[in-house]
Amino acid sequence: MTIKVIRGNPTPEELAAALAVVRARAAAAASVPSGAPGPRDSWADPARIAADRLPQPGPTTWSRTYWPG
Template structure:
């Protein structure tokens, strides 16, 4: 529903404004939505970085070595 809030448009002005609104609505509806779907929560890379890492300290060198 469209309502004139200010002014006093002539019938021709109102018809022209309505034609523009209807044309824009029709063109927006005709364009297919090509946006990719949002990624799933489990594949979000930010999920991995949520845990805080331990700050380096005097024994930080020991945590970098993985014995075979």
């Protein structure tokens, strides 16, 4: 694995922190069996929007289709 710094002058501690994050993400991705779905991001989960109320018809209904109350 090679990491190249494009801009800036990071300290050795900053490089170590970045490498630790990259390695942890790679290890997590490698531990998931092939064909298994990855973890679902709660922000992208449609249930987050519709969990508390059903859509009601009206002139402002379109504004509530994505952003919660």
